[in-house]
Amino acid sequence: MTQNKVKQLVAMIGGFLGALFLALQGMGIHLDWFNQEMIDLWMQVLMTAIPLAFAFYGIWKNTFIVTRKARRQEEELNKQGLK
Numbered sequence: 001m002t003q004n005k006v007k008q009l010v011a012m013i014g015g016f017l018g019a020l021f022l023a024l025q026g027m028g029i030h031l032d033w034f035n036q037e038m039i040d041l042w043m044q045v046l047m048t049a050i051p052l053a054f055a056f057y058g059i060w061k062n063t064f065i066v067t068r069k070a071r072r073q074e075e076e077l078n079k080q081g082l083k
Contacts, residue, residue: 021034
């Protein structure tokens with residue numbers, strides 16, 4: 001899945017959840033746990049988790065022991081004296 005498709009999917013799900021929340025509020029259904037404090041808490045969790053996920057992905061992507069292809073690439077780099 002391309003990065004553009006992932007962005008579209010996230011936007012679509014977010015839009016649906018926003019519309020659902022507004023529809024429920026319009027019908028008089030209030031979610032007491034869905035308040036500004038809870039939103040701020042989850043924003044803090046995401047602000048911590050997203051950079052951590054990028055760091056783990058970078059480490060995984062740049063490590064030559066993860067896949068067979070990467071190990072072969074490391075061997076080739078060693079043969080050429082580039083590593």
